[in-house]
Amino acid sequence: MSETCVPTGVGPKDTGFGYTLSLIGGKYKMIILYWLSENKVMRHNELKRSIGSISFKTLSIMLKELESDGLIIREEFPQVPPKVEYSLSERGLSLIPVLHMMCEWGEQNSVPTPEVVRVNV
Amino acid sequence: MSETCVPTGVGPKDTGFGYTLSLIGGKYKMIILYWLSENKVMRHNELKRSIGSISFKTLSIMLKELESDGLIIREEFPQVPPKVEYSLSERGLSLIPVLHMMCEWGEQNSVPTPEVVRVNV
DNA sequence: CAGTATCCTGTTTGATACTG
DNA sequence: CAGTATCAAACAGGATACTG
Numbered sequence: 001m002s003e004t005c006v007p008t009g010v011g012p013k014d015t016g017f018g019y020t021l022s023l024i025g026g027k028y029k030m031i032i033l034y035w036l037s038e039n040k041v042m043r044h045n046e047l048k049r050s051i052g053s054i055s056f057k058t059l060s061i062m063l064k065e066l067e068s069d070g071l072i073i074r075e076e077f078p079q080v081p082p083k084v085e086y087s088l089s090e091r092g093l094s095l096i097p098v099l100h101m102m103c104e105w106g107e108q109n110s111v112p113t114p115e116v117v118r119v120n121v
Numbered sequence: 122m123s124e125t126c127v128p129t130g131v132g133p134k135d136t137g138f139g140y141t142l143s144l145i146g147g148k149y150k151m152i153i154l155y156w157l158s159e160n161k162v163m164r165h166n167e168l169k170r171s172i173g174s175i176s177f178k179t180l181s182i183m184l185k186e187l188e189s190d191g192l193i194i195r196e197e198f199p200q201v202p203p204k205v206e207y208s209l210s211e212r213g214l215s216l217i218p219v220l221h222m223m224c225e226w227g228e229q230n231s232v233p234t235p236e237v238v239r240v241n242v
Numbered sequence: 243c244a245g246t247a248t249c250c251t252g253t254t255t256g257a258t259a260c261t262g
Numbered sequence: 263c264a265g266t267a268t269c270a271a272a273c274a275g276g277a278t279a280c281t282g
Contacts, residue, residue, distance in 0.1 A: 011174050025142070043243085055277075058276075100123075106137030106141035107140075165264055181266080205265090245282090252276100253272105255272075258267100258269085261264100261265080
């Protein structure tokens, strides 16, 4: 691994890990990015319904942070009732491979994967 | 990305992301794993010195969690003064590529990388 | 519909002192 | 040396009510 990953004597935020984690860490950010990568464009309520467990307020905050970090794009349509669409930015898109690895490792390692399963029922 | 990444209607912990994050999230866990991957075997104090900003108590907790999650191995030598060595397990080793991507993305995206820097001082 | 404002709780991390 | 115990601060996240 790159030796510049973790220079000695700096705070966690100054490392490559820490920076990436500060953007996509937390309970829901990866999940939001995942849904946007699947559906291309989604509205606030649509994300809320897809994620389910997230609270309305938290979703708002996450979206605002993801936007200010340049990972997603927020497009507002001036109409009544209001309509806002969210989508991945180029920068956000570049994170998908990282998300992919996080997801894959988790899926392959969360269950001990027994050698043989249910040969006979 | 795998559709099983984020099944609808489950909590964040039940997703591939969430599981991986629950193991290596937090301020210091990736950094600890990084140092162990570089040095193979390290003692408690050695890790403390390398990381610097971490508190003694937090390091203890992180090491205990990493151990109970099967990512690192703790070997205790029965002697005075005590000696304990930490190293990566097979499972921990399998996480290194994931850490690598997190680190690389962070390094390549943390600074806007200006086109031209300081031609004349 | 897409938020904001307020209040509250639980978890994470830090500081300090003590122990085998 | 390698911890544990205790207290305190900071932050993430949830519940509910209100707004353009």
